[in-house]
Amino acid sequence: MKNLKKVAAICLAAAMLVPFAACSKKGNKIVMSTNAQFQPFEYYSGKEIVGIDVEIAKKIAAKVGKELEIRDVEFDSLPNELSSGKCDFVAAGMTVTEDRKKNMDFSDTYFDATQSIIVLKNSSIKSRTDLNGKTVGVQQGTTGDTYCTDEEKTSDIHVKTVKRYNKGSDAISDLIAGRLDAVVIDDFPAQKFVENNSDKIVKLDDALTVEHYAIAVKKGNTDLLNTINSVLAEMKSSGELDKLIEENKAALENS
Incomplete structure (x- = not known):
């Protein structure tokens, strides 16, 4: 009877190791969520996601x-990726805003960007104020979307649609097809879109906004935030971050 109890205890212990092993395996990963449609910060090269944010994320990992x-x-x-626990951090060329700070914590900023305005070559739009009363295309959820939609009525530009x-x-496809008056998007991808369609569209010298990118973590995740800030500080002080941005x-520009 004693031996049977010992065997049962061993079996129970072995069974308990299975879920713990699964958790341990999951614990060996750190998860980044992004939107891989944003060169040169995150985009696909074949089946692999690459870019500036990916290289920073590798340093964090x-x-x-x-x-x-x-x-x-x-x-x-x-x-929602953060709040639901599907990821540990978000690196996606994400702009720090007061509204976003309500739902997530941000690292130190690592890049200053502009929201550029793209129009057709023959457009009457020559400056940011010419967007007033126009139909503008934006990438959903971005700073350009927030600024042009202007739900809180704080923007100085008043887009019609x-x-x-x-x-x-x-x-960009809808702009070229004549279904939009302009497109507002980050300057890096704007440069590439214009280069690929230089006979049809141009980028205005006048930017819509200037913004600051940072990495986001779940509200209250101070330990991870401190780690991310230390990685960014090391990359900045060594010159590695500037080099990474310039290389990408x-x-x-050459792709």
């Missing part, structure tokens, strides 16, 4: 001694 896993979702789904797209390339910018 190495710092905590874990394997990096990347989830590619729609941009406006990113806040805002059309939202999951992909910036779809907005050059690759984008």
Whole structure:
């Protein structure tokens, strides 16, 4: 009877190891959520997601001694990725805003960006104020969307109609087809879109906004936030971050 009890105890212990082993395996990963439609910060090279944010994320993963896993979702789904625990952090060329600060915590900023305005070559739109009363395409959930939609009535630009797209390339297609008066999008992808369609569209010298990118974590996740800030500080002080940005910018311009 004693031996039977011992065997049963061993079997029970072995069974209990299975779920713990599964948790341990999951614990070896750190998960980043992004929207891989945003060169040069995150985009597909073949089947692999690459870019500036991915390289920073790899440094974060190495710092905590874990394997990096990347989830590619729609941009406006990113806040829910954090709140639902589907990811540990969001790196997606995300702008720090007061509204977003209510639902997530942000790292130190690592890049200053502009929201550029793209129009047809023969457009009467010559400056940001010319967007007043026009139909403008934006990528859903981005700063351009927030600024042009202006739900809180704080913007100095008053767009007549805002059309939202999951992909910036779809907005550009509608602009070329004459269904939009302009497209507002981050300057990096704007440069590439104009280069690929230089006979049809141009980027205005006048930017819509200037913004600051940071990495987001779930509200209250101070430990991870401190780790991310230490990685960014190391990359800034060594010059690695500037080099990474310039290399990716050059690759984008030459691709």
